[in-house]
Amino acid sequence: MPELPEVETVRRGLDPFLTGATINEVKLNRPNLRFPFPINMAKRLEGQTIQHVGRRAKYLVVELSSREKLLAHLGMSGSFKVGQYVPDADARVHKQKLSPKHDHVAMRLTHPTKGEVELIYNDPRRFGYMDLIAEDGPNKHLDHLGPEPLSNQFSADHLATRFTGKKSPVKTGLLDQRIVAGLGNIYVCEALFEMCIDPFKPMADLAKAHQKDPVLLDGLTQAIKRTLMIAIEAGGSTLKDFKNAQGDLGYFQHQFRVYGREGEICVHDGCGTRIERRVLSGRSTFMCPTCQS
Structure with a gap:
């Protein structure tokens, strides 16, 4: 299972493509991963601008203009693929060479400098999960966590x-x-x-x-x-x-x-x-x- 360095590496790879981008379209290819997707997840994401891509523990935390946060946990085999958007699905090329049958979430975004961007979440074992939470509300995933090991609070x-x-x-x-x-x-x-x-x-x-x-x-x-x-x-x-x-x-x-x-x-x-x-x-x-x- 990816640990802090792996999730931080993913965060750093996604940040240049996502921060400042507007989410135009979200396609969910199944109703759930490890757990069901949040209610109306696609509609709640579409039209939102991504303000920050962060990490807390082993979670990716994407802050949205709607004042909600998209949390993503990679589970055992989850991965994000990011690249320039290509309308023809057959022409899309990713280094991962992962089977598209495990592409469970697909997003199309517009970035102010990179143009049309495609973000795909692939997870063969479906042990990862996503959730949408209010920016200032209680968070069942994060509220119980101790300090980050790279922070000054960890001593x-x-x-x-x-x-x-x-x-x-x-x-x-x-x-x-x-x-x-x-x-x-x-x-x-x-x-x-x-x-x-x-x-x-x-x-x-x-x-x-x-x-x-x-x-x-x-x-x-x-x-x-x-x-x-x-x-x-x-x-x-x-x-x-x-x-x-x-x-x-x-x-x-x-x-x-x-x-x-x-x-x-x-x-x-x-x-x-x-x-x-x-x-x-x-x-x-x-x-x-x-x-x-």
Whole structure:
């Protein structure tokens, strides 16, 4: 499932084509994805101007002139394709080479500098979803989320406060969207490895250690930020389905130091231990049993 760097990569790819564009036509090729589309979604979108393309956690957030926001979650296999509009469907070319039978949402827009633009949402597994919400109203998708990991609000003190008294593993805590928004399995594994922290270590132990010496949790927050920034610059990670809005792959997977490297030698100098895959809360956790002991 796309994590924060992948969604941010998609946002950056869409922004030049969407911000300032007016939505002329919306076609829904089915009544639902993972959940039903919002009531009158096409009519509520048509005629609106896109004012901003943002991201919150793993959601794309498109702000409209109607003072509504279109939220989009990519699920397991969702992707957006964007390009110049071509009236003849047979003449349309996208790098993704995805089957058009999975094109579930199609929009035609007019951009002030790029002209006619086509935006298509393709999702073979239909695990993604979309919603329309009032700009200032309650938001069941976003209101419960913790701070963004790249924000100033995400700090060692924040983690220490949220970890206090918690017996669950630190990896579980970092994947809890109420504690920090947008982190996923890949980047948590990588950051914990960088700081030589056992993913199974109780959160409370790290909170107690922080009271005596803030170095470890300070280092962890910085490792998370650093890992995410590098991944964003690499265009995210492509393990199976992910491509950006122009159809290009992400490349951060070539920099993995632990994720997906089960049985390979630890990259830390002088270690020599093989990376292990263990299961935590039903998810694969990759770690060095020596460095992260």
